[in-house]
Amino acid sequence: MIERKLNSRLTDSRVDSFPSRRKFLYGASLAAASLALSRDESAFAWTAASQSAPAQEPVPDYRIEIAEIEWELSPKKKIRTAAYNGQIPGTLLRVTEGKPVAIEIVNHLDRAEIVHWHGQWIPVEADGAMEEGSPMIPAGGKTLVQFTPRPAGLHWYHTHAMGNRDLKRGLYSGQFGVLLVDPRSNPGAYDQEQFIVLHDWEAYYSASGDGSLMVEYVCGSINGRMLGHDAPIEVREGQRVLFHILNASATEPHWLALPGHRFKVLALDGSPVATEASVETLRLGPAERITAMVTMDTPGVFVLGEARDEFRSAGMGTVIEYAGRTGKPVSPQAGKLKWDYRAFAKANPAVHTPDVTIPLVFSSRFKGHGALDKWMINGKSWPDTDSIVLREGLRHRLVFVNKSTDDHPVHLHRHNFELVSIRGAATSGVHKDVVIVEAGTTVEADLLATNRGNTLFHCHQQDHMDSGFMALFRYA
Numbered sequence: 486m487i488e489r490k491l492n493s494r495l496t497d498s499r500v501d502s503f504p505s506r507r508k509f510l511y512g513a514s515l516a517a518a519s520l521a522l523s524r525d526e527s528a529f530a531w532t533a534a535s536q537s538a539p540a541q542e543p544v545p546d547y548r549i550e551i552a553e554i555e556w557e558l559s560p561k562k563k564i565r566t567a568a569y570n571g572q573i574p575g576t577l578l579r580v581t582e583g584k585p586v587a588i589e590i591v592n593h594l595d596r597a598e599i600v601h602w603h604g605q606w607i608p609v610e611a612d613g614a615m616e617e618g619s620p621m622i623p624a625g626g627k628t629l630v631q632f633t634p635r636p637a638g639l640h641w642y643h644t645h646a647m648g649n650r651d652l653k654r655g656l657y658s659g660q661f662g663v664l665l666v667d668p669r670s671n672p673g674a675y676d677q678e679q680f681i682v683l684h685d686w687e688a689y690y691s692a693s694g695d696g697s698l699m700v701e702y703v704c705g706s707i708n709g710r711m712l713g714h715d716a717p718i719e720v721r722e723g724q725r726v727l728f729h730i731l732n733a734s735a736t737e738p739h740w741l742a743l744p745g746h747r748f749k750v751l752a753l754d755g756s757p758v759a760t761e762a763s764v765e766t767l768r769l770g771p772a773e774r775i776t777a778m779v780t781m782d783t784p785g786v787f788v789l790g791e792a793r794d795e796f797r798s799a800g801m802g803t804v805i806e807y808a809g810r811t812g813k814p815v816s817p818q819a820g821k822l823k824w825d826y827r828a829f830a831k832a833n834p835a836v837h838t839p840d841v842t843i844p845l846v847f848s849s850r851f852k853g854h855g856a857l858d859k860w861m862i863n864g865k866s867w868p869d870t871d872s873i874v875l876r877e878g879l880r881h882r883l884v885f886v887n888k889s890t891d892d893h894p895v896h897l898h899r900h901n902f903e904l905v906s907i908r909g910a911a912t913s914g915v916h917k918d919v920v921i922v923e924a925g926t927t928v929e930a931d932l933l934a935t936n937r938g939n940t941l942f943h944c945h946q947q948d949h950m951d952s953g954f955m956a957l958f959r960y961a
C-alpha cells in the first residue's frame with residue numbers, strides 16, 4: 486500500500502534505503518537507462534561543481550534523478566512530465582541547519598537541467614542559477630552538489646531552467662520538491678506534521694483583454710493528486726497539526742482555507758514571524774511558503790483547498806478527516822480574500838536607516854496580439870538589465886515599484902530581506918525571500934549584503950522571468 490503521508494512516503498528515498506513500492510517501481514523503470522549508461526561511464530560527465538570537490542567524493546546523502554514520467558493526478562487524468570525521483574512532489578529532503586549535505590543529481594533528460602536550492606544562503610556554485618554562474622547539468626550527465634544548509638525552515642528545490650514558450654518545461658513541469666531544514670534546536674510542540682504542495686498542470690496560453698498572451702491551466706493538485714484522489718489526512722480532535730505549505734505553481738498565486746479552522750502562522754518563507762497571527766485564509770504567491778499550526782477543534786470531514794471554487798473544482802484540494810467521522814467533505818466558502826503581510830509584523834515597527842537605496846521599477850511592454858509582454862526592471866529586459874552593485878555588510882533598501890497592472894512575486898537568491906514598508910505603511914519583523922508586489926504598489930525591503938557572490942533577482946512567475954524580468958546583483 487502506498488504510504489499516505491508525504492513525510493513517510495518521501496523520506497525513504499535516501500540513497501541507502503529503497504523500501505517503498507513507488508520508489509521500487511521507479512527503480513525498475515530506470516533500470517534499462519542505468520544499464521545503458523554503465524557501459525559508458527564517460528557519458529556521465531561530471532560537471533564543474535564536482536570538479537572543485539575533494540578528490541575523495543563523499544557518499545551522497547540524497548540522490549535526485551531527473552526523468553520524464555507518467556503521473557496519475559487522478560484515474561482520469563494522467564500526464565507526462567519531467568519529475569524528481571519518479572514522484573510528485575520530489576523526494577522530501579530533510580536536512581539539519583549547519584550540517585553539510587551532499588546531493589547527487591542525475592539528469593536522464595535529453596536537455597541540460599539545473600536545480601536551484603530556493604531559500605538557502607549558499608555559494609553560487611551550489612545555488613543553481615546559470616545566470617549567476619552555477620553550472621548546468623548536461624543531458625545524460627550528473628553532478629554532486631554540496632552545501633551547508635542555512636537558514637532553517639521550509640525551503641524547496643526546483644528547476645531553474647527557462648520555460649520560454651514550451652509549457653512543459655521549467656516550473657510548468659513536475660521538477661520541484663520540499664527542502665526542510667530542521668533547526669538545531671527543537672522546533673516546538675506538535676502532534677503531527679503534514680506537507681502541502683500546490684501545483685497547476687497542463688498550462689496553455691489564452692488571450693488576455695488586450696490580446697497579449699497569459700498562462701492558464703486545465704487542472705491543479707495538492708501533493709501531486711487532484712482533490713478526491715489522495716488518501717485523506719487523518720486527524721484526531723485536539724491534535725496540533727503543523728502544516729508546511731509550498732506554492733510550487735509556475736505562475737499562479739493561491740488562496741488556501743480549511744473550513745471551521747484557523748491557521749496560526751509561525752513562519753513565512755521559512756523565517757519565523759514577529760507576530761504569530763491566526764488567519765482563516767492563506768495567500769501564497771508562486772514560490773512562497775507558509776509554516777502554520779492548526780488546532781483540530783472542529784470534528785468533521787473537510788476539504789483543505791483553494792478558497793476559490795474554480796481552482797478547487799480543477800483539483801486543488803485534499804481531504805482532512807477526523808477519526809470516526811464520515812460523510813461528504815465540507816468545502817471552503819469563497820469568503821473575503823484578504824492578505825496583509827503586516828499582520829505578522831512587529832506591533833511597533835523598528836526604524837532602520839539604510840546605507841544604500843536601490844529603486845527597482847517594474848513595467849511591461851506590450852509586444853502585440855498573440856505575443857508575450859516584455860518585462861522590464863528599470864526600463865530594461867534581461868539580459869540587458871543593469872546589474873545592481875551590493876557592498877558587503879551594508880543595509881540596502883530595495884524599493885520595488887510596480888508600475889504594471891499585474892502582481893509580481895519577486896524573489897532574491899542566496900539572501901532574504903526584511904519588509905520595511907508596504908503601500909507606504911511602515912513594517913518590520915517579516916523576513917522573506919519572495920514578496921508579492923501588488924499591481925500599482927510599492928514595497929520596500931531591506932537587504933543585508935552578507936553572502937558574497939552573484940545573486941539573481943527575478944519575478945518567480947515563470948512567463949515573466951522568461952520574458953526579461955530578471956537582474957543580477959553582484960558584490961563590489
Ligand SMILES: [Cu+2]
Pocket residue numbers: 892893894944945946949950954
Ligand atoms: Cu511577474
